[in-house]
Amino acid sequence: MKITKIEVKKLSIPLPKPYKLSKLYGTLYNTEPVVVKVHTDEGIVGYGETDAMPLFTGESPETVFVVISEAIAPALIGRDPLNIAKVHEVMDGITKDMHLAKAALDMACYDILGKFAGLPVCEILGGKLRDELPIMGSIGGGSPEKNAQDALGMLDKGYKSIMVKVGGSNVELDIERTHAVREAVGAGYPLIADANQGWDVRRAIRYIKGIDSCKLELFEQPIAAWDVDGLVKIKEKTDMALSADESVMSLENAKILIKEKAVDVFSMKVS
Template sequence: MKVTQVNVYAKRLAMTAGYNMSSAAVGDPETTVVKILTDTSHVGWGEICPTGPLPQVEHAQSIQADLGLLGPALIGVDPERIGLVHDAMTAIMDGGHGARSAIDIACWDLLGKAHNRRICDLLGGARMDPVSTYHVIPIGTPETSAQLAETLQAEGHTKLQLKSGGRHVDEDIDAIHAVARVTRPGVDLFVDCNRGWTVSETLLVSQACRDLKLVIEQPCATYAECATARKHLHHPLILDESATDLATIARAISSGVADGFGMKLTRIGGISGMRAIRDLCHATNTPTSCDDSWGGDIIAAACVHVGSTFHPHLSRGAWISDPYQAKHYDDLHGPRIVNGTIAVPPGPGLGITIPDGYFGSPIASYA
């Protein structure tokens, strides 16, 4: 199999519900979709969708510019030899992890289709199907946060992520206590600040909530700040935005800075990068999730396939943006949340079918 053409599409993902965190509210993000055509009947799909408008390393326009460099380099390469695909991309540019991740996902999709196997089977097999997920409770009043927590638990959710930060810590503390009071036995509560607290604020919150069963996720802006706070916390610490690569994750585990991770698939090289992190976390008995910042059915399917291969007791879930999306790319098998879980798409590769012309005309094409 050889790559003959790489098409790039842009699509605005309309939202049906609000989503806010410490730094901003999310509003109809622009996703970038990659379609890899080959000298066979198979095509592969990849996707990368930074959450906007937020301060971050990559945005849609920078990712599309990176694909302008990477796309031509893939022509003639065998997409089933994914290691060599990465070598070809490395020979062209440093960085560009979002664009590389989208290409990596498309190559795994092709590999599965070529061998009539699901991606999760190529990764060793699904240990969970359906896959557990967690649901976000956006920043709000203690009353509205607790009410949503009760609703989500009634719907079958066993993992809740309460957003915090961007306001006085007393408001966060009140919301945390309110949600903790209604959290049922067997339900996990994660307080995710998305880098919104200082070290001192993190310590104040942990002290004020020291008798509550919860996990604090990425409270501070940098790895160093989180490491400083970690020494004085009364709760486990999860790294998210600071978990940027395999070396950093290995250091966080060995030094005791992190008790687990909230991993983003397209931050660390796509399915290939997430496979390496999965194996490291399994070897060190470290919990992690398999998420992404945002995206449609392509991203969601990739996260669910990889997430299904985690040991259940080490899985923090596979988050997808399905509850906020106006529609699916694949109306039948697009991943969706039912009773707090997500079924793995059944077909080969990613297991989803994109209708012809769904994304309109490509914004760029390389052949």
């Protein structure tokens, strides 16, 4: 089997309502995925998708579009999409990093492989581990009162956990918001906070101490992605379980975080 054509489309999809993140990211009004369509000489077509955000991933929809269209796609024409290891070798030989651009094509090749084999991709990867996954709701910004109302709405819709986006300019307000959500959902319901790199070590520790009674499951990416030493300091000075998101963009990143015992959990995105 050979790849004959790769189509790349950049989309902009309005969100149902503005999604306020940390002070670093601001407020999102649209999601801008890049979708690839990989054609083969046997008529099988594979689809892949990625959703880049410059401050989050180091890639933008524009860079992903250009890198795939002008660099990677031409090099993959004539290649066997079933030989995914070789596909990655070719992509890595063209550009370092650009993980999200490569992820979209990786996904499309696995889609082709699954269709060719007549199997769900999960079976190819080792088998299905569960029949369903619990879905997490997310609360972005707003007042404590509005956050509490939103949390109750998510409970009614059946969400099994909630992430509260923090990392704003006012740490005390984010503490109040977290307490309001905890009071609304009650003790024992899984809550996670995510600062999206919005704070420094001092502010992150202040927040952790301020919400100690809320008993969060995790605190995700409290500080800048590059600041592994800072994550270690937070671990040393608090009992909060920390999650790395923006800090773990590669296998090399993961190895460093594990070696330094900087976090407890990785939050992984597939595209």
